[in-house]
Amino acid sequence: MHSRSYLRIKALIDCLMAVILLLIVMIPFSILTLFLACYYRGNPFYVCERAGLLGKPFKQYKFKSMFDSTAGELDSDKNRVSPVGKFLREWSIDEIPQLINIIKGDISFIGPRPLTCDYIAFYNKNEKRRLEVKPGLTGLAQVNGRNTISWAEKFKFDVAYVDQFSLQLDMKILIRTIRVVLSREGVDQNESTTAERFKG
Template identity: 45%
Template structure:
């Protein structure tokens, strides 16, 4: 491993995330009150995600959707539960701010492949699995190059590209680009959905499974 990855990246994450969390604490309190008022409780959304080496952790975000359900007790589709207020939180990436806690704990890094669903672990091909060789990130190379408008395969290719080329300057370039993308509100939704469609496995993975049967 390079010196930056081994000795600098983690302390840098801890110091920056702690500073930003303390600095934004009053703002986070106001957002929490607004979420409680507009969406009800709970204020935080917690979900299991795989981290480095597939170790499972609990990711924390602000809740952006209602808990509306149909007559059978099933949650309504995302586009039905995502309110204008929740969309605003997402468009400005405010919903991601509680994940600073995950950075402080060491679950994730500031920059790295985004932590996705546990269900996806069995759907990756061998190349895509390499995205878990490093800590996942609050932002990453895929997020500044199209975000949810990219196909899953394009996102994973960028994730692996990042894994192979982690540098101090590269990380800070991604941070600066992320700030620009947030203010531009670019790539929040995919072209066909209010949120990103579920990853069901790439064509390569499907072919591999078919040959192994």
């Protein structure tokens, strides 16, 4: 299927599937939201700005997995991850609110993972090509090592996805994602719970 034709169809499939999935998980989604609001004594969601298609910023939604830092606190992200948050990350449950991002058209189910906007300044010409398609909930890099591979390897997979963009590739990634999530492959990076920041 031609990539442009698939691009239009993919957007419709993404929205439809996200609506269906959100309706299916609405009750457990609501219960978890209330639980996390009590657990963190505040906002149960983590909202941050990410770079979308062509670098356009958008607000990404995730379930909160870390305690808030106090004034002057220098604890690393690893130390701030809560026991509940670690469980949510291991099973990728913290990603569920991004169904809202998919419905809004910010991201797709499949594509390069959305990164912070400040990373764009560090991309070389080839790495910047990852912005040519919508970011995704999962992608080629996530099924080929996830957090255990280097930034260079991640970007290599991201650009490869752009070059090979097709329905067949998306289906392969989707199937492999299910296996990766169930096996919890590549969740931690060097026994840490957060990936190192990209510095160019």
